[in-house]
Amino acid sequence: MPNRQWFFASGNTQQGPYSQDQLRDFIARGAVRADTRVWTEGMSDWQRAGDIPGLLSGGSAAPAMPPASARESEPLARGTEPIGAPLSVDLNIWGLLGRTLIFVIGFLLVLPAPWVATSFYGWLISRVRVPQRPNLSFTGQPTDIWWVFVLLALCAYSGLTDIPYIGIILIPVQAWLSWMTIKWVVANISANGQPLRLSFRGEALHYIGWFVLLNLSFITIIGWAWVTTAMTRWMFRNIDGTRREIIFNASGLEVLWRTVVVAIGCILIIPIPWVLGWIARWYVSQVALAPRTA
Structure with missing residues (x-):
């Protein structure tokens, strides 16, 4: 589902929505780990990223996040290449x-x-x-x-x-x-x-x-x-x-x-x-x- 939008929890703050490619970047850079809580449309509740099949493995796409209400909490990304926004x-x-x-x-x-x-x-x-x-x-x-x-x-x-x-x-x-x-x-x-x-x-x-x-x-x-x-x-x-x-x-x-x-x-x-x-x-x-x- 390449157009999916994902959110993840950073401390007590909800981050997102992010596209699939953006979430891949966060995973690659360690901002999203196996114990990070994530959510996307279709999920009944937040889950650990490591419990979602294919999310942390290199195979299937690791997408982005849902409702527009949380977009104000989207922050900035670290690294030598621009990620996030x-x-x-x-x-x-x-x-x-x-x-x-x-x-x-x-x-x-x-x-x-x-x-x-x-x-x-x-x-x-x-x-x-x-x-x-x-x-x-x-x-x-x-x-x-x-x-x-x-x-x-x-x-x-x-x-x-x-x-x-x-x-x-x-x-x-x-x-x-x-x-x-x-x-x-x-x-x-x-x-x-x-x-x-x-x-x-x-x-x-x-x-x-x-x-x-x-x-x-x-x-x-x-x-x-x-x-x-x-x-x-x-x-x-x-x-x-x-x-x-x-x-x-x-x-x-x-x-x-x-x-x-x-x-x-x-x-x-x-x-x-x-x-x-x-x-x-x-x-x-x-x-x-x-x-x-x-």
Whole structure:
């Protein structure tokens, strides 16, 4: 029954519905074991997965789950490949290029930075497609944390001063301002006109530590890709307000070679719109929703 939908119990939470292929992935990765309770249409009650003939063996299909009422509890999946419910983004390459240029120019001019940043985040978030969370939008206003964006823009001019080591001194400051921005963005995401009430609980000192490590990793030439991947996973793990866990599936090697391709495309100038769209879609596709584990 390839169109069957399955649910499984994770702690005290019901997860699903999942398709047959998705449940196979959960079984392969150990999220669903022989003692995990599962249910699908046609079953009178929940049963242990190991008691269902063919479910855990490689043969017959291990499907997904039933009623639509539980879909809100579907979470995110772990691993190096997207499983469960991957995100996607609907981007027009010329729209992305134009807004990116406006974003950069706005920060160079400093004062427009809060407005161009808010506009960019609102445009980008509205184009992200999250399973069972339709019509995402961004409710943040330019005046909410305008001083954060102004200070970030001013930090970009630190290299033009004669103050020794000012760029290094400002790294923790930039990290703290970036942390403030992430908290603000996460707290202002809505779906279908209703606030999602999300929050970023990662501590400022931890974020600053990651930021400093990222800057130091550039000394290794390629190590920054692995630090970026680990830092991104840490950030997603620290988003609260949803019963689903947010997973970043990309590996450091994937981040590295794709970034090199983008850098080459930007040097050649003409491919810029295409490589920007390509890397943006890929990054979003590496974010997935999976069941939270204790």
